[in-house]
Amino acid sequence: MKPIVSKDSIVYFNEDCYTALNSYLEKANHSTIFILVDSNTHEYCLPTFMSKIEKSYSIEVIEIEAGEIHKTIETCSGVWNVLSELGADRKSLLINLGGGVVTDLGGFVACTFKRGINYINIPTTLLSMVDASVGGKTGVDLGNLKNMVGVISESEMVLVDTNYLGTLPAEQMRSGLAEMLKHGLIKDQTYWKKMSDLSKLTTEDLDLLIYDSVIIKNEIVTIDPTEQNIRKFLNYGHTIGHAIESFYLTHPDLPTLLHGEAIAIGMIMEGFLSHHLLDLSKEALSEITEIILQTFPKVSIPKQYEQEIINLLIHDKKNENGTIYFVLLNKIGEATYNCTVPNDLIQKSFEYYGNITT
Structure with a gap:
């Protein structure tokens, strides 16, 4: 599948994902690479992802709790503090490995830490592959109000590896279908069919x-x-x-x-x-x-x-x-x-x- 080029980012698919990532990491010369995961993707997705990185880099893993209820400023504050404690600087890179909560929150953390560091989204749920990780929207919830605090700023790249879908329970797969159905309804009757x-x-x-x-x-x-x-x-x-x-x-x-x-x-x-x-x-x-x-x-x-x-x-x-x-x-x-x-x-x-x- 050909990469999809957006205004400031590129979406790569399956076999092209890690070729693009390794090329980018080799050229970018980041001081430290941080990988943001939740408790699920830490267990089920991180080992696969780490096996795809070809060279040795300074890498730190930051874990947050899974679930929309944790998509808050308080969680962001925890991640900001960990980044600071681990010596993150403006040449650091944040890789968000997870569903919509991780990519939305991680993108917001990256855009605001030291007024902005580079980040990459690696969506691991169907919903985040077709929606949350594409288009540059980042943010968190304010109480029970969805995505009230955030910015629009695109990631360096998005890597859509559909092999991660094998880690999902059925209800999470089904959740992603809603956004796909929506895309057909608003823009493409053939796709809807x-x-x-x-x-x-x-x-x-x-x-x-x-x-x-x-x-x-x-x-x-x-x-x-x-x-x-x-x-x-x-x-x-x-x-x-x-x-x-x-x-x-x-x-x-x-x-x-x-x-x-x-x-x-x-x-x-x-x-x-x-x-x-x-x-x-x-x-x-x-x-x-x-x-x-x-x-x-x-x-x-x-x-x-x-x-x-x-x-x-x-x-x-x-x-x-x-x-x-x-x-x-x-x-x-x-x-x-x-x-x-x-x-x-x-x-x-x-x-x-x-x-x-x-």
């Missing part, structure tokens, strides 16, 4: 779907790196989805939802809004609902919590001057950004999802 039947998916098929998904996202972020216009398309399903994810993350009586599980709900609800406010047909809404529910089982959202979730929408990063903006669909493969939605229709989208029979 390819994603609509995963029952006979082979490893080679998955590699190609990941590659195409990265191309779709890269085309958007290259045109609009700072999310002034069309990069907002990538937030389809996220306005409601992030609010649901945040609420479930911190509520003691509710299960934690993976990012993709929450975004899947958001895409169905925002599909409902698209049908009522734009030109998305009833047939297309039914298709979106059916395809997503084939992969993501319906989640029970207790009615007494709906208004609290809706109240979280005001914190969405697309909002301006207190106005909540949505990305909605004109049709499958074509989106519109900066859409406003009446509050009563948002409530009806919860009713639509709740009334779905499976």
Whole structure:
């Protein structure tokens, strides 16, 4: 697979990953290399990664706890302190080996430590391969508000080695499919059709779907790196989805939802809004609902919590001057950004999802 070139970074795939990495490390002459892992990737991914480095370098490993709940400024502070204690300087390199939490948080740590050191993302989950590690968004959560603190700054390179997917539990694999389905819905009807039947998916098929998904996202972020216009398309399903994810993350009586599980709900609800406010047909809404529910089982959202979730929408990063903006669909493969939605229709989208029979 040919490398995908973005504005300030390059995404390499599988067999090209370590050739590119070793060439880069040899030429860059970094003072120290730090590898950020979580407790899972330390055990399951780090040994493989270390075996791919051809020459001897000064390398230190920093481990954080796994899980979205640890994607905080407090965790960043711990990593900053360790970097400082181990003598990191502005010629140091941080390699982020992990899922979206590691790549988002690690990128933010790198961009802010000593006003910025180089970093490389090596995504190890499907979600981070097609979304979190591409496009330069870095950051952490603020309480239960997703990705409230961060910067946009691309890594030196992204290495997508799909062999790491063999370390994932099924629910983590499924979570990544949500962003891939989203890419089809907002930009490419043909890709959506390819994603609509995963029952006979082979490893080679998955590699190609990941590659195409990265191309779709890269085309958007290259045109609009700072999310002034069309990069907002990538937030389809996220306005409601992030609010649901945040609420479930911190509520003691509710299960934690993976990012993709929450975004899947958001895409169905925002599909409902698209049908009522734009030109998305009833047939297309039914298709979106059916395809997503084939992969993501319906989640029970207790009615007494709906208004609290809706109240979280005001914190969405697309909002301006207190106005909540949505990305909605004109049709499958074509989106519109900066859409406003009446509050009563948002409530009806919860009713639509709740009334779905499976």
